[in-house]
Amino acid sequence: MSEVFEMLRVLSANLGRGPATRRYPAEKRAIFPSSRGRIESVIENCIFCGVCQKRCPADCIVVNKAERTWNLDPYQCIVCGVCVEVCPTKAIAMRTEYRKPRSERTPLTHHQEPGPREGRVEG
Amino acid sequence: MPGQSVIPFGPQHPVFPEPLQLRLVMKEERVLEAVPALGYMHRGLEKLAETKDYAQNVFLMERVCGICSFMHSLCYCQALEDLMGIEVPPRARYLRTIWAELGRLQSHHLWLGLLADAFGFESLFMECWKNREIVMDLCEATTGNRVIISGNAVGGCRRDLEPSVLKEIGRRMDDLERGLDRVAPVFQDDPLIKQRTVGTGIITREEVIRLGAVGPVLRASGVAQDMRQLGYAAYGELDFRPVVETGGDSYSRLMARLGETYQAIDLVRQALRRIPEGEVLPKVKGRPEGEAVSRVEQPRGELLYYVRATGKPQLDRVRVRTPTLSNIPPLVRMLEGCRLSDVPVIALSIDSCVSCTER
Ligand code: SF4
Ligand code: SF4
Numbered sequence A: 001m002s003e004v005f006e007m008l009r010v011l012s013a014n015l016g017r018g019p020a021t022r023r024y025p026a027e028k029r030a031i032f033p034s035s036r037g038r039i040e041s042v043i044e045n046c047i048f049c050g051v052c053q054k055r056c057p058a059d060c061i062v063v064n065k066a067e068r069t070w071n072l073d074p075y076q077c078i079v080c081g082v083c084v085e086v087c088p089t090k091a092i093a094m095r096t097e098y099r100k101p102r103s104e105r106t107p108l109t110h111h112q113e114p115g116p117r118e119g120r121v122e123g
Numbered sequence B: 001m002p003g004q005s006v007i008p009f010g011p012q013h014p015v016f017p018e019p020l021q022l023r024l025v026m027k028e029e030r031v032l033e034a035v036p037a038l039g040y041m042h043r044g045l046e047k048l049a050e051t052k053d054y055a056q057n058v059f060l061m062e063r064v065c066g067i068c069s070f071m072h073s074l075c076y077c078q079a080l081e082d083l084m085g086i087e088v089p090p091r092a093r094y095l096r097t098i099w100a101e102l103g104r105l106q107s108h109h110l111w112l113g114l115l116a117d118a119f120g121f122e123s124l125f126m127e128c129w130k131n132r133e134i135v136m137d138l139c140e141a142t143t144g145n146r147v148i149i150s151g152n153a154v155g156g157c158r159r160d161l162e163p164s165v166l167k168e169i170g171r172r173m174d175d176l177e178r179g180l181d182r183v184a185p186v187f188q189d190d191p192l193i194k195q196r197t198v199g200t201g202i203i204t205r206e207e208v209i210r211l212g213a214v215g216p217v218l219r220a221s222g223v224a225q226d227m228r229q230l231g232y233a234a235y236g237e238l239d240f241r242p243v244v245e246t247g248g249d250s251y252s253r254l255m256a257r258l259g260e261t262y263q264a265i266d267l268v269r270q271a272l273r274r275i276p277e278g279e280v281l282p283k284v285k286g287r288p289e290g291e292a293v294s295r296v297e298q299p300r301g302e303l304l305y306y307v308r309a310t311g312k313p314q315l316d317r318v319r320v321r322t323p324t325l326s327n328i329p330p331l332v333r334m335l336e337g338c339r340l341s342d343v344p345v346i347a348l349s350i351d352s353c354v355s356c357t358e359r
Helices: A002-017 A051-055 A082-086 A116-122 B045-049 B057-062 B069-084 B090-119 B122-143 B163-189 B191-197 B205-211 B215-219 B250-274 B323-335 B340-349 B354-358
Strands: A038-041 A061-064 A069-072 A092-095 A108-111 B004-009 B021-027 B030-037 B289-298 B301-310 B315-321
Touching (some): A038 A069, A051 A061, A051 A082, B021 B340, B045 B315, B057 B069, B090 B163, B090 B191, B090 B340, B163 B250, B191 B250, B191 B340, B205 B323, B215 B323, B250 B340, B301 B323, B323 B340
Antiparallel strands (some): A038 A092, A069 A108, B021 B030, B289 B301
């Protein structure tokens, strides 16, 4: 008998409660402020020191000082955040949203135009 | 032999989340012998670890296992801290304890759900995994990721937690305990679950010791051994006693894990109460040289890391011995003489994790 009452209790509680799951994609979970979603280059700040390339555990950054480029293979990146921590000039930023899916695997290349930064240094 | 047949159980089987094969030598409905076949998930991580520097390896070692990843980085970091003579700050030791117990909570919830699923008890499975989401959200809120939380670095922790976050963890532990209170009586008393677990897959105290079982498999047969008794991280300062059951059957292993789930909630609360102030990551100088062994209690049992270094940033050797490897001989013993219909639940009762076993 007690099982029947327990069942009725659970049943009525569940009827009043609504679903336990979210109605994705209409209803999305709020993103945590500390989520590691993806990294992004702030190329204007980069001094091409190569520290991020050296410390990255997944070998996904290639820095080319001569050509002033910073390359990331976003599909090899494990979003550990090490490069963000070690960069001396805050030239890499952590974002909370994940990278959108893409149909081809191409590295992201950021190129810094010579000029503004050098200008600042000289001035 | 006449009258015998061999049934391949796995590598793809609904009760195994990962590929493990058991070749069952059958006589009618009884298992005469179970022959395990490993190697479907080998990734060569130990070799890869020799090519990266010791700090980068923390992230690699986290990827040995996709469930208890934090424990792998913890065990690896402890070995290196031992080698390099680094004193881990007290606050970092407490944070490590909190994350390790959160890892145990999510792993045991995952297993409880899988067990319910193996019986076809779908609502219980969903209830367990719903509770598990509380822990997963806590992991993401505190470290930025759900499973591969990257909380460790050689020397301490990569993140500190604000007092408000610590309070939130405590509050969510209350929610989790309420959720667990709803499912625990079902696991304990449900006649169908008892029918499938009580008296199946029995292994005695002498056998678990002789075959080298670890973790809940060992403790469910009455041996009070848990690596947390070593007092690594902050366990030495917390009130901790291993959860021991005496039946040695699948039901005892279930009860041992259920008990450990409650205990993990308690350990998190204790750690939250006692966590001291201070830094979490001291500056690490020098290079590792020598040999070290480190052991931690993973959700599935004792995890062992052996590290050898020669003063270079790269390590000479990293050896990982995971609890599932130790629990396969006891599993083979448990399966001898059981009925074919009991094989799934018995095989699940050791909570195997194949990807870390084969690395
Ligand atoms: S991103 Fe930062 S660490 Fe990397 S090369 Fe540029 S300045 Fe150096
Ligand atoms: S987040 Fe980690 S893996 Fe990704 S580029 Fe930075 S260091 Fe490399």
